[in-house]
Amino acid sequence: MDQMIGxxxxxxKSGQARAGTLTTxxxxxxxxxxxxxxxxxxxxxxLPEELKDLGAQIVLGNxxxxxxxxxxxxxxxxxxxxxxxxxxxxxxxDSGGFQVFSLSQLSKITEEGVTxxxxxxxxxxxxxxxxxxxxxxxxxxxxxxxxxxCLKYPATKEENIKSMxxxxxxxxxxxxxxxxxxxxxxxxxxxxxxxxxxxxSLEMTLDVDLPGYALGGFSVGxxxxxxxxxxxxxxxLLPENKPRYLMGVGTPLxxxxxxxxxxxxxxxxxxxxxxxxxxxxxxxxxxxxxxxxYREDPSPLDPECGCYTCTNxxxxxxxxxxxxxxxxxxxxxxxxxxxxYLDLMKKARRSLLEGRWEEFRDFCLTRFVKP
Amino acid sequence: MDQMIGxxxxxxKSGQARAGTLTTxxxxxxxxxxxxxxxxxxxxxxLPEELKDLGAQIVLGNxxxxxxxxxxxxxxxxxxxxxxxxxxxxxxxDSGGFQVFSLSQLSKITEEGVTxxxxxxxxxxxxxxxxxxxxxxxxxxxxxxxxxxCLKYPATKEENIKSMxxxxxxxxxxxxxxxxxxxxxxxxxxxxxxxxxxxxSLEMTLDVDLPGYALGGFSVGxxxxxxxxxxxxxxxLLPENKPRYLMGVGTPLxxxxxxxxxxxxxxxxxxxxxxxxxxxxxxxxxxxxxxxxYREDPSPLDPECGCYTCTNxxxxxxxxxxxxxxxxxxxxxxxxxxxxYLDLMKKARRSLLEGRWEEFRDFCLTRFVKP
Numbered sequence: 001m002d003q004m005i006g007x008x009x010x011x012x013k014s015g016q017a018r019a020g021t022l023t024t025x026x027x028x029x030x031x032x033x034x035x036x037x038x039x040x041x042x043x044x045x046x047l048p049e050e051l052k053d054l055g056a057q058i059v060l061g062n063x064x065x066x067x068x069x070x071x072x073x074x075x076x077x078x079x080x081x082x083x084x085x086x087x088x089x090x091x092x093x094d095s096g097g098f099q100v101f102s103l104s105q106l107s108k109i110t111e112e113g114v115t116x117x118x119x120x121x122x123x124x125x126x127x128x129x130x131x132x133x134x135x136x137x138x139x140x141x142x143x144x145x146x147x148x149x150c151l152k153y154p155a156t157k158e159e160n161i162k163s164m165x166x167x168x169x170x171x172x173x174x175x176x177x178x179x180x181x182x183x184x185x186x187x188x189x190x191x192x193x194x195x196x197x198x199x200x201s202l203e204m205t206l207d208v209d210l211p212g213y214a215l216g217g218f219s220v221g222x223x224x225x226x227x228x229x230x231x232x233x234x235x236x237l238l239p240e241n242k243p244r245y246l247m248g249v250g251t252p253l254x255x256x257x258x259x260x261x262x263x264x265x266x267x268x269x270x271x272x273x274x275x276x277x278x279x280x281x282x283x284x285x286x287x288x289x290x291x292x293x294y295r296e297d298p299s300p301l302d303p304e305c306g307c308y309t310c311t312n313x314x315x316x317x318x319x320x321x322x323x324x325x326x327x328x329x330x331x332x333x334x335x336x337x338x339x340x341y342l343d344l345m346k347k348a349r350r351s352l353l354e355g356r357w358e359e360f361r362d363f364c365l366t367r368f369v370k371p
Numbered sequence: 372m373d374q375m376i377g378x379x380x381x382x383x384k385s386g387q388a389r390a391g392t393l394t395t396x397x398x399x400x401x402x403x404x405x406x407x408x409x410x411x412x413x414x415x416x417x418l419p420e421e422l423k424d425l426g427a428q429i430v431l432g433n434x435x436x437x438x439x440x441x442x443x444x445x446x447x448x449x450x451x452x453x454x455x456x457x458x459x460x461x462x463x464x465d466s467g468g469f470q471v472f473s474l475s476q477l478s479k480i481t482e483e484g485v486t487x488x489x490x491x492x493x494x495x496x497x498x499x500x501x502x503x504x505x506x507x508x509x510x511x512x513x514x515x516x517x518x519x520x521c522l523k524y525p526a527t528k529e530e531n532i533k534s535m536x537x538x539x540x541x542x543x544x545x546x547x548x549x550x551x552x553x554x555x556x557x558x559x560x561x562x563x564x565x566x567x568x569x570x571x572s573l574e575m576t577l578d579v580d581l582p583g584y585a586l587g588g589f590s591v592g593x594x595x596x597x598x599x600x601x602x603x604x605x606x607x608l609l610p611e612n613k614p615r616y617l618m619g620v621g622t623p624l625x626x627x628x629x630x631x632x633x634x635x636x637x638x639x640x641x642x643x644x645x646x647x648x649x650x651x652x653x654x655x656x657x658x659x660x661x662x663x664x665y666r667e668d669p670s671p672l673d674p675e676c677g678c679y680t681c682t683n684x685x686x687x688x689x690x691x692x693x694x695x696x697x698x699x700x701x702x703x704x705x706x707x708x709x710x711x712y713l714d715l716m717k718k719a720r721r722s723l724l725e726g727r728w729e730e731f732r733d734f735c736l737t738r739f740v741k742p
Contacts, residue, residue: 316449
């Protein structure tokens with residue numbers, strides 16, 4: 001088993017789209033896969049058992065948030081993140097970089113790393129490739145992300161070049177510092193929205209031999225069509241026999257188009273976040289549950305959905321809970337949206353295994369693209 | 372079955388304490404029983420299936436809240452409250468009176484009923500014995516409470532006399548208006564904290580033949596020892612062969628003392644409300660989960676508790692969730708507190724059936740009363 005850790009097998013292909021299996025020390029992950037985000041050691045509103053019932057194979061933890069509270073040393077002393085949050089399947093942790101640049105105050109970048117102030121209490125912290133690796137290892141993460149710089153959109157070509165070169169140097173230091181042989185280190189391709197820079201970053205990143213590679217720097221405010229132009233040109237350049245992870249993406253449509261481009265792994269706060277704000281993804285399009293037309297609507301949110309929420313409750317009840325600010329509103333909405341995302345990836349995989357990917361993809365497009 | 376509805380059998384007795392069985396159209400309720408409060412068609416943060424797993428036999432719905440939002444006609448058109456909230460066991464609804472007097476603005480009482488302004492939007496509403504019965508019947512309630520006036524503490528003797536006489540006239544109108552033969556109408560004894568007035572109210576209330584009786588007007592701000600002096604003198608005067616319900620009470624200690632006084636039924640928002648504020652009832656006393664001493668505490672909240680929360684999580688994790696404002700904090704805390712209350716009543720019943728009530732009661736007192 002040990003020598004199998006990190007193995008990625010392609011189980012089926014259709015064009016660039018693939019169904020694969022990634023072996024981790026906590027079990028196999030079947031791709032394409034959506035990974036629910038458990039920012040602060042909990043996928044908001046969900047129990048671990050409920051995530052399993054929905055078919056979640058792996059969840060994310062956020063290095064930045066867990067470092068600030070309760071602290072990785074506390075979690076380590078309690079037996080690691082898995083035990084802390086009662087989740088025994090794989091966990092992927094990000095490097096903390098993204099949040100340092102987007103959430104914290106006054107972050108200052110040097111060659112050594114990033115000094116920043118906590119968004120919680122203003123305390124000064126320092127993150128570097130070495131500290132990020134140490135935190136992720138203390139958490140007991142199964143898939144560890146290299147520490148990178150994630151530029152905001154828009155950035156100039158010069159900024160992008162400087163940043164991606166720094167990211168490569170940090171990647172090498174990350175690999176050096178990541179000493180947990182049972183965990184998998186993924187490198188992150190940056191380079192902004194310029195195809196040539198992306199290819200250059202990709203080439204330099206692939207020079208560092210790693211069990212998986214991610215595309216970073218998308219979903220940072222750029223027009224979404226730019227991502228959809230770029231990903232199909234970049235994803236196929238990543239190694240065929242290693243998992244490809246598109247970070248922080250996206251809508252159901254984004255997922256289907258990116259699977260078609262050859263992406264295997266996704267994470268995004270969107271399905272859980274918008275659920276709490278009353279927005280639901282359905283096979284009939286997006287639904288804003290607070291709308292007055294649902295006041296006395298006895299029908300389920302999505303008649304084509306088999307989730308607990310759609311099986312047991314009416315749109316009228318979901319609207320009532322949302323307007324009343326009830327916790328159960330967040331719960332039922334989150335269950336539905338996560339089911340929708342996880343089920344979408346399960347169906348994508350099945351269609352790949354059964355040789356009907358194009359048919360399934362086109363069906364999804366007719367449903368997800370507004371006429 | 373139909374002629375059994377409303378039957379209450381005493382299964383065991385010890386002093387005034389009793390274990391009983393109340394038959395409703397939606398099944399039997401074994402007493403003593405704690406009824407979780409589902410104010411707005413949801414027991415806050417809980418799924419119906421989870422309530423069943425905890426052993427909840429019956430939940431409360433609030434007439435005032437459901438009348439204002441989404442409205443009883445909406446709920447009726449959707450198949451009733453049970454279907455609306457996906458709960459097929461019995462539901463008890465209050466009359467709306469308590470909230471009218473405590474929550475709404477500018478309520479004005481006449482012989483006919485109460486005019487008040489909604490706390491949501493200031494709209495004018497009117498509640499009377501007739502409208503309260505109609506609302507509760509539209510909801511499809513199994514146990515319907517008579518419409519009463521609930522005075523705040525303190526009140527003068529004159530106010531109490533006037534109020535309890537009005538409550539009796541309203542009780543007779545409630546009985547007249549309650550035409551759902553499958554539902555049970557309970558009368559409410561008022562009379563404040565004066566024993567003679569209580570007895571007088573009780574006598575007048577018992578003149579109206581009903582399947583159950585409640586003691587109202589406690590937990591309205593009075594020193595708690597006054598309730599514990601009065602209830603043992605009043606409860607035994609209620610009919611032996613009918614259920615006795617102490618409304619809005621209380622702490623675990625209150626429940627044990629009141630069972631000892633002959634009470635069968637309880638409801639209270641306390642276990643669910645304080646759970647969301649981080650206060651947990653345990654066999655070792657009340658715990659405020661945010662305390663710094665739990666920061667790295669790997670032990671369960673209550674080592675003597677068998678609930679899901681205590682089985683799977685550490686105090687350190689519960690503290691982290693609470694400090695992070697996570698929804699899961701409300702969920703895990705609510706599961707524990709409800710388990711504690713429901714388990715307490717289950718154990719009380721078992722001890723009654725097995726002839727060891729006094730022993731169990733005294734054990735509870737050593738645990739719940741601070742030395």
